[in-house]
Amino acid sequence: QVQLVESGGGLGKTGGSLRLSCAVSGRTFSSYSMGWFRQAPGKEREFVAAISRSGESTYYADSVKGRFTISRDNAKNTGYLQMDSLKPEVTAVYYCAADLRSAAATRKFDYWGQGTQVTVSS
Numbered sequence: 001q002v003q004l005v006e007s008g009g010g011l012g013k014t015g016g017s018l019r020l021s022c023a024v025s026g027r028t029f030s031s032y033s034m035g036w037f038r039q040a041p042g043k044e045r046e047f048v049a050a051i052s053r054s055g056e057s058t059y060y061a062d063s064v065k066g067r068f069t070i071s072r073d074n075a076k077n078t079g080y081l082q083m084d085s086l087k088p089e090v091t092a093v094y095y096c097a098a099d100l101r102s103a104a105a106t107r108k109f110d111y112w113g114q115g116t117q118v119t120v121s122s
Contacts, residue, residue, distance in 0.1 A: 002026035002111040006096045009116030012086045016120075020081040022096030022113060029077040032111075033103040036070060036081045038092035038118075048094070049081060050104040059104055064090075086120045094118050 008020040024032060035050035049070040050059045058070050069082040079096060094116055097109035 002032075002098060004096045004098055004111055004113035006094065006113045006116040009094060009118045012083070012118065012120045014086055014088060014120060014122055016086050018083045018086065018118060020083065020094055020096075020116060020118070022079040022081075022098075024077050024079065024096075024098055027100070029072075030074045031100055032098040033101065033109070034070070034072055034079040035097040035099075035104065035107065035109050036079075037095045037097060038090075039095070039115075040092040043092075045095070047107050050107060051079070052102065052104040057104055059107075083118070088120045088122050091119050 003025045005023045012018045033053050036048040037045050038048050039045040047061055048064055049068055051070045051072055055072050067085045072079045096113040098111045099109040103109050
């Protein structure tokens with residue numbers, strides 16, 4: 001059984017930074033492709049970023065390129081989303097996702113966390 005738990009959300013300031021964490025259990029962490037998605041009120045869930053099992057390949061939505069960085073620490077069984085240069089429009093519930101397949105490129109994930117709220121004030 002695979003479980004994902006997000007943390008690190010909360011209130012950020014415009015121009016500031018937040019780092020989201022995703023702790024994964026159930027299997028060796030290095031076996032999982034990882035991704036981040038977000039959903040704002042009244043909007044569809046959208047892709048944000050993904051990272052391959054090896055960590056060598058990363059993918060980003062155009063809207064966050066240059067501001068967000070996805071990474072992973074296999075020794076801690078944890079994935080991260082570093083969010084810099086925050087803007088109010090990034091306000092949403094952020095979801096961590098994982099898959100045992102090479103899912104970073106296809107953006108198809110089987111396992112999901114419960115989500116963590118990110119709110120950025122003006």
